[in-house]
Amino acid sequence: MKARAFAYARPRTLDDAHAAFAAAEGDASYISGGQSLVPALAMRLQAPQVLVDLAGIEALRGVRLEGDWLRIGALTRHADALTDPLIRAHAPLLSAAAPFVAHPAIRNRGTLGGSVALADPASEFPAMMLAMGAEMEIFGPEGLRRVPADDYFQDLYQTAIVPGEILVALHVPVVGPRRCWAFDELARRRGDYAMVGGGILAERDGGRIGALRIAFFSVGPTPMRARAAEAVLTGRVPDADAIADAQRALDADIDPLDDEEVPAPMRRHLARVLLGRLVRKLEIA
Ligand SMILES: Cc1cc2nc3c(=O)[nH]c(=O)nc-3n(C[C@H](O)[C@H](O)[C@H](O)COP(=O)(O)OP(=O)(O)OC[C@H]3O[C@@H](n4cnc5c(N)ncnc54)[C@H](O)[C@@H]3O)c2cc1C
Numbered sequence: 001m002k003a004r005a006f007a008y009a010r011p012r013t014l015d016d017a018h019a020a021f022a023a024a025e026g027d028a029s030y031i032s033g034g035q036s037l038v039p040a041l042a043m044r045l046q047a048p049q050v051l052v053d054l055a056g057i058e059a060l061r062g063v064r065l066e067g068d069w070l071r072i073g074a075l076t077r078h079a080d081a082l083t084d085p086l087i088r089a090h091a092p093l094l095s096a097a098a099p100f101v102a103h104p105a106i107r108n109r110g111t112l113g114g115s116v117a118l119a120d121p122a123s124e125f126p127a128m129m130l131a132m133g134a135e136m137e138i139f140g141p142e143g144l145r146r147v148p149a150d151d152y153f154q155d156l157y158q159t160a161i162v163p164g165e166i167l168v169a170l171h172v173p174v175v176g177p178r179r180c181w182a183f184d185e186l187a188r189r190r191g192d193y194a195m196v197g198g199g200i201l202a203e204r205d206g207g208r209i210g211a212l213r214i215a216f217f218s219v220g221p222t223p224m225r226a227r228a229a230e231a232v233l234t235g236r237v238p239d240a241d242a243i244a245d246a247q248r249a250l251d252a253d254i255d256p257l258d259d260e261e262v263p264a265p266m267r268r269h270l271a272r273v274l275l276g277r278l279v280r281k282l283e284i285a
Helices: 014-023 037-042 085-090 092-100 104-109 112-118 124-132 227-233 240-250 264-281
Strands: 007-009 028-031 050-053 063-066 069-073 135-140 143-148 153-155 166-173 179-186 196-205 208-217
Touching: 014 028, 014 050, 014 135, 014 166, 028 037, 063 085, 069 085, 085 092, 092 124, 092 179, 092 196, 112 124, 112 166, 124 166, 124 179, 124 196, 124 208, 179 264, 196 264, 208 227, 208 264, 227 240, 240 264
Parallel strands: 007 050, 028 050
Antiparallel strands: 063 069, 069 166, 135 143, 135 166, 179 196, 196 208
């Protein structure tokens, strides 16, 4: 199939992009890397009258430190998460996740902002935003606002972005010297969407696990924070007992969909296995 014919706009500013969207009276889509949208257009799962291309907007570009935060422009490519020195140093969970996202051709076009705006519950980067305690900067009719990851992911493909708003940047708290992290996923083949995946960002506290955030993907309608498992692990030496307790607690944190390929009980089992691997990977000592 081919996409339905559409008009194309390439604005240079956020205001112009918003105006182009508004002029289509809701029958428009923003496009960034196109790696999710173009297949959806080709299959006519979406058929907007107007595509508003965000690629010409300078405000969506660049990676830079702003005090204790790393600002990652929404147009930053998946591939940049592997190579950008600031991302590697200060948002290492993104760098750890990037090789697992699709394939090089898609990573060269797909943007971090597009992935986080789409908020596929099986995607790596949105869940890592949750694990890192990131904040999303959104442009809307009232101007710019920042929404913490804990409030941003609301339901299946539903975020704090309302139609017509633009995700401008991802703000990640910089990683300090006592932080450690782990990322992993279980997929049938490398590059496939994971059956289960997750990441942990934790403080080292004299051989024990200090404050930590755990986020999973492919285990519910949104990226899921594992708060019960976090509570169990806080203050513990990451030994076999702590891991077993956390694995038991994890059941309350996740809400896997039941599908034929990966039934919910299997996803729960895989999530427990993955949590054990993630905790063992943490360099707490
Ligand atoms: C074969 C294949 C395999 C893939 N495998 C994986 C995988 O393993 N893991 C994974 O996470 N992803 C995977 N993807 C998806 C890929 O990562 C997408 O690139 C990404 O999800 C979307 O980023 P994009 O820049 O291409 O967004 P686009 O496709 O341009 O847009 C996606 C959606 O977000 C909206 N949007 C985009 N940018 C903004 C913005 N700044 N503000 C507001 N709304 C915006 C668009 O309107 C659209 O609805 C795969 C894709 C393909 C084709």
